[in-house]
Amino acid sequence: MLEKGRVLITGASGFVGKWTLIELLKAGYPVRGTVRSLAKAAQVRAAASAQAGEGVLARLELVETDLLDDAGWTEAMQGMDAVMHIAAAIRSDEPKDASLVVRPAVEGTARVLRFAHAAGIRRCILTSSIATVGYGHGHTTGRRVYTEEHFTDLGNMRWTWAYCVGKTTAERAAWEFARANGLRLTTIHPGAIIGPALDDDASISIGMVTGLFDGRTPALPSNGFSIVDVRDVAAMHVAALEDPAAAGQRYLATAEYVPFPQIAEILRQAYPDRNITARRVPDWIIKLMARFGGPTRQIINDIGNEKIFDGAKGEALMGRKYIPARQSIIDTAESAIRLGLVPGRT
Template identity: 65%
Template structure:
């Protein structure tokens, strides 16, 4: 069992809650940052449901805002390491990209600055494959990417807020780590599926819920490198437990899964459900992307396959990833069990 206290930013998020759980399971104490007491209570309930009431003795919370200095110095007191997980993720591309970029970039800089001020040197940060596989001129066919690749925002025809925010935040984090001697590790998940712990489910699960409930009436042809949220959380913990991971990037991807295959997996598991089967032609998505909206967030993956090599991440885990199919099915099971699906036509 591990000792020490870890500050987890965005503790009430999809990845945040699972990271809190895995840290507590490993023996750490956890201080989670949240925006409200209600969100703290949701995390407590998730922890108690998974680990029992006794685990709550090693969990406390602080109410903080990534965009304000207030409270961060006090939150860092007694902390041994930071897991910076918080992120702003929107289903629609915002009119003002700073809504997403600000918390990503300024929020990351603030967390690292206050960690250094408190003499905390160990930080594990949730990044994304969005900081790896874009701006490389890849518009058709298959191409593989590894931790050695970095997104080139200047070379992208279509950027989107999440990609810009995550890429700039990672660039700033590595620059700050080098200048201040921070022991930084970055984890780069693909499309995060897996089980929701409560009704505050991730936007990424809409990939599954939309097909089940019909809110996605037609699907694109492209695919995603999928990873289970439980593996993403476990990788954060493993990185903290292994000092040699400092200075390293780790892709967190199980396998590439085309959107139509997600529908096929659900169709086999739920034969009595009317799973979405219609497809959106690529040319329509390319046209819509010019005006923003959800199409803008996937346009760079239309007409090509980006395969992200997660083998280094699997070595960090010390075991194979949970399969992409299991990630889809566990997401579906939790959405149904928690009553998070809208009736078709509602």
């Protein structure tokens, strides 16, 4: 077990990064976080002190690095005992230039592991995704359960999307690098991450909740998502760090499969005075739109089927039950309202 060694977190200003940083600080770890711009440092420190108290700031350091540039990484790794690579390029749309998402995933992961190895760091935790698990298996209809034993087959997918390509390619390369260089690697695979925003620099993923308030999601697709609360994702990262048996393992971080219309109904019941999206969009329209790219390319592989990701192994690692999806949805909405991320009552 790592005895409160120094931990480097990449993407410290991100949704998962901030919550994981907070969990590490609460547990007593000294933390160095990387950000693309130190202009975000004050916001990260404010979130940390609000959740864990001002005293933890003495154990928090923030440095500026870029996943696509070697500058600063040698210094960032100095004196660290473990690395959590959380940083990622996430977009709500499907870019015409896939490299905008794929390069940070593939080159960024390789860069972080290479500099960690050069610094003598042997313990690495990588934030992966269910996108690297449940795709390219010929599953187009019906219900199917996926576990950590499954690995996405990009060559067998009719519809790929940049995030899936980047994450899958990066994870495969990470495992190869770890085996070749003696790194003790763990990968965490969250589903759709929601939960309370800490500030107005919130994750794109909470848009699946907030978009139902403000019309950004004008109609509901039929498919569902394996939801997980960001607080559980953060807790799982810390649990993996503290459990020696987690090295060499993949862990799904997935609480419940919830259809999009059910998310809307939960919000409608909780906020009856608000105009929550109710209109449905037929599957055939999404399939047609996916031919032309755009956001539908990110969900087309989930239309007409149920991909159930068994999160039991991750739950056991965490040592407690997942936060229920309904609570996560409500907590997401309440934080968005409090922070002004959704419009006033309509």
